[in-house]
Amino acid sequence: MKIRVFSMLLLMLFAAISEGFSVHGPAEPLIVQLGESVMLPCSVDTPLPLEELEVEWKRTDSETMVHLFQDGDSRPESQDETYSGRAEFFADEIPKGNFSLLLVNVTRQDRGKYKCVVHTRQETREAYADLVMEWLVVTGADEAVLCMRVRM
Numbered sequence: 001m002k003i004r005v006f007s008m009l010l011l012m013l014f015a016a017i018s019e020g021f022s023v024h025g026p027a028e029p030l031i032v033q034l035g036e037s038v039m040l041p042c043s044v045d046t047p048l049p050l051e052e053l054e055v056e057w058k059r060t061d062s063e064t065m066v067h068l069f070q071d072g073d074s075r076p077e078s079q080d081e082t083y084s085g086r087a088e089f090f091a092d093e094i095p096k097g098n099f100s101l102l103l104v105n106v107t108r109q110d111r112g113k114y115k116c117v118v119h120t121r122q123e124t125r126e127a128y129a130d131l132v133m134e135w136l137v138v139t140g141a142d143e144a145v146l147c148m149r150v151r152m
């Protein structure tokens, strides 16, 4: 019997910035099926002032804007339409420095490289996390299963 296996590799790199400002990516393997939701983790050590904060979730393989938080709010007008209504922060978590993104209705086209960039307006320093999602297709089976693995 043939089995279709999608394995999605989630490769996370994180850059630590001096002065206590760093961004963390996922620590645990994630598994998601097509059509379901996945949380792309991104957080900083210490909360940052909201009025200075800008957070960008981008595709680095296409420069597509997945989600933008600027001037204290989400900016859906800056978001690529393929992610419209599908990518949200957890609003209650933003003041805590948690900029994890919930991506719903995962599609095959979501495969790619994602970057979380966090910076403050007054400070030009940036920190980022890169997520690389890939899969391998074997064959068969009713349900497509994406298996995301994390390497740090």
Ligand SMILES: *[C@@H]1O[C@H](CO)[C@@H](O)[C@H](O)[C@H]1NC(C)=O
Residues within 6 Å of the ligand: 085, 086, 104, 105
């Ligand atoms: C997710 O997919 C379901 C089923 O196709 C659809 O009803 C729903 O509106 C979609 N949600 C979003 C946010 O795209």
Ligand SMILES: *[C@@H]1O[C@H](CO)[C@@H](O)[C@H](O)[C@H]1NC(C)=O
Residues within 6 Å of the ligand: 043, 090, 093, 098, 099, 100
């Ligand atoms: C960020 O918020 C999400 C949703 O509440 C939660 O699942 C996740 O554990 C949080 N991450 C951190 C680092 O607190």
